[in-house]
Amino acid sequence: MKKPDIVILGAGYGGIMTAVKLQKKLNMNEATITLVNKYDYHYQTTWLHENAAGTLHHDRTRIPIKDVVDTDKVHFVMDTVVSIKPEKKKVKLENGELYYDILVIGLGFETATFGIPGLKENAFTIENINSARLIKDHLEYNFAMYQYEDEKNHGRLNIVVGGGGFTGVGYLGELANRIPALCEEYDINKSIVRIINIEGESTVLPGFDPQLTEYAMSSLESRGVEFITGAVLKECKPDRIIYEKDGREMEIPTYTTVWAAGVRANTIVEESGFEHNHGKIEVRHDLRAPDYDDVFAIGDCALIIDEKTDSPYPSTAQMAVQQSETVAHNIMSLVQETGELDEYKPHLLGTVTSLGNNDAIGDVLNNRKMFGMKAVIMKKIIDNRYLLKLGGVGLLMRKGKFNIFY
């Protein structure tokens, strides 16, 4: 009998962990495993805001796929997925086509701009290594230009972050730490640089613990961040943004707007004709797509409803990594025809958000609140634990975060 072809799309948290687990669970004559990714590296999306601020070099964030995947067991294809044809069991790539018996969709997220004029064209987004590196270089360019131009253009020193969710707040923390160093490098007085957050709700981190939110805001404010809450971004132009607050439209001159206020699942899911809910596949308990017994969805492409609240679980790296265990186990069961598939049960350990390298907040393990150094250490433990799971002690030593006290 022909060996089944298992194809994994995307080497993000969900995809690469599924590949790493399958290479241990299955032997080479049981199945052919193919992993497809746009780049020849995996990147830790949860560190990208540090790369975008310039507080962490992007080489720390990316991990060559061949360093963690055994390429004798998993065939790696560096290519871009264009579409999936589930009826024909085929995946169209920019440079070819793949047939599958079992498919895992782990293509992650895209930024959602909600049709706000000019955002797509003029704002920056923290999506991958390339977009993060571009923001970092753009910040430096504008600081250099400010000093170079005879006529001083203060818009070059105004940095606007759209959205005060976890990504926006994390990025503000990194900026607050980075700006003093940039000012020193470019001989600019720190007091004329503005870091401005625009948030639609009355507070940042809406829905999160109020005490921790207050802590986060005052930590950031003490380092120069300005919050404009209850404000809606109306338009993003190359040299300014327009927002509305209390019924009035206002402008901020800026060349740097970083949009961190919305993500959606990769549009390939929706465009390939899968039944979807807000662009995500509402998976069954075993993480398979509702209409296809041979298609699994994972991470930001999968939607899972919390039965207690009847609303979707937020998409996180934590969930993607947990799901990879269920997906790998269930694929093994299908290949070895051993019977029942496992149900995925989310086991949420909480949320920890960094506010720069030396401050953080967290709500972990049944509402245990943390802030300051304790939360910083917890965040690094979480990051390091992932590296250990993915690539063992060697990877942890190469890429881990051990810098607690600066």
Ligand SMILES: Cc1cc2nc3c(=O)[nH]c(=O)nc-3n(C[C@H](O)[C@H](O)[C@H](O)COP(=O)(O)OP(=O)(O)OC[C@H]3O[C@@H](n4cnc5c(N)ncnc54)[C@H](O)[C@@H]3O)c2cc1C
């Ligand atoms: C700045 C930031 C900070 C975050 N912080 C946290 C945090 O602290 N904790 C937390 O739990 N979550 C956090 N998240 C959310 C978390 O990163 C995502 O939920 C997680 O990355 C989802 O994992 P995934 O496997 O679904 O996709 P991803 O990790 O996004 O990976 C998708 C992969 O698919 C590849 N890909 C995409 N399109 C194609 C294509 N067309 N062809 C081929 N390959 C393709 C990409 O290159 C990538 O490798 C953060 C997100 C951001 C942006």
